[in-house]
Amino acid sequence: MKLSLYRKYDTLGNSGVEQFLHDSRNGVQFHGCKLFADSEEGFGMPPLMNKSEKGPFEHGETFKLYRLAPRTIRLGLVLQGETYEKIAVARRQLVALFSPLVYEKGTGPDGRTGDTMYLYKYLGDKRGLRVRLSEGPRFEYTFADANEMRVDVELVAYRPLFFGNSETTTDDSGVVSGSFSFTTYINVRYSDWFMRPRILLSGPGWQDPKVKTGEGEVIELDGYTIVSFPVYMVPENREVYEVTTDTDLKPYMTGVSNLENFRLRPTTLHGGGSDTLEFSGSFSGSGTASVTIYHENQYLSA
Numbered sequence: 001m002k003l004s005l006y007r008k009y010d011t012l013g014n015s016g017v018e019q020f021l022h023d024s025r026n027g028v029q030f031h032g033c034k035l036f037a038d039s040e041e042g043f044g045m046p047p048l049m050n051k052s053e054k055g056p057f058e059h060g061e062t063f064k065l066y067r068l069a070p071r072t073i074r075l076g077l078v079l080q081g082e083t084y085e086k087i088a089v090a091r092r093q094l095v096a097l098f099s100p101l102v103y104e105k106g107t108g109p110d111g112r113t114g115d116t117m118y119l120y121k122y123l124g125d126k127r128g129l130r131v132r133l134s135e136g137p138r139f140e141y142t143f144a145d146a147n148e149m150r151v152d153v154e155l156v157a158y159r160p161l162f163f164g165n166s167e168t169t170t171d172d173s174g175v176v177s178g179s180f181s182f183t184t185y186i187n188v189r190y191s192d193w194f195m196r197p198r199i200l201l202s203g204p205g206w207q208d209p210k211v212k213t214g215e216g217e218v219i220e221l222d223g224y225t226i227v228s229f230p231v232y233m234v235p236e237n238r239e240v241y242e243v244t245t246d247t248d249l250k251p252y253m254t255g256v257s258n259l260e261n262f263r264l265r266p267t268t269l270h271g272g273g274s275d276t277l278e279f280s281g282s283f284s285g286s287g288t289a290s291v292t293i294y295h296e297n298q299y300l301s302a
Helices: 084-098
Strands: 002-009 015-023 028-030 033-041 048-053 062-068 071-080 117-123 125-130 132-141 148-157 162-187 198-202 207-213 218-220 231-234 239-242 274-299
Touching: 002 084, 015 028, 015 071, 028 084, 033 084, 071 084, 084 132, 084 148, 117 148, 198 207
Parallel strands: 015 033
Antiparallel strands: 002 015, 002 117, 028 033, 033 071, 048 062, 071 148, 117 125, 125 162, 132 148, 162 274, 198 231, 198 274, 207 218, 207 274, 231 239
16 A cells, blocks of 8 residues: 655645655655554445424434535554654655645746645555645654654545546547437446546537536536637536636536536446546538547545
8 A cells, every 4th residue: 555645845845746655664765764654544325414304293303315424534654764863854744745835826936836745555456635734744753762753643524535547538429400409428337426528619500509417417507608718617616607708607507507517427336347428509601510528437445
């Protein structure tokens, strides 16, 4: 088992660094010391929030729904070094690695958006969480064991699902005229939770573009025609916009459109290795509708 933390930036100005925290009890080299984890908590099922209602004369309550709650990760790390001085240097580097100080949008060293912290676990495959620091690092040192320091860290994942590898699926309608539709199959066999795809639509002249999931949820733009710039649909962020111009296209969405529940189903819910997206619209002349679908496998546990 391996465990690592990725920071887009840290407080020392380093960028794009994946720092391993654990690679077996042999540990990893960390600024002149050995670093490893001797305990972990929070990598199983996320906590649930159950909602219920109670009538004035009801015995017990009536269950209504559940939601996944934020996930708390607790790590017990150990720093081992030849001297207290070397451990102290490594300790300062750990503080920089986990620091809650982040760059706001547009103020990072490369002018890009703010900092992001990811925790990755390697256990057969690589699964990650987007996390924030909740508590720590707390250091525990006893002079009786001068070559070792205990480090406790608590992280929180407000979106508690682990994500796996990103996948990309491309498809197109071929040359069509008038009304058309085509179905694209998306591989979902490795996921055990709903996935929120990001969809790029292109094809000059594509009128009233519509996307429909296997569950029947749709995103439909009425009275809109793709001209020079592709359309990007990001249901998870409640966004539908024109690439390059950033024009918000939600005013074109029909009343049946549903960004909230637009998703791909995992194999456990429909029994197949793939789910579908159906694309439709029309061309006044002829043209080709092209789509690119991006999605990440989602998991309930590491």
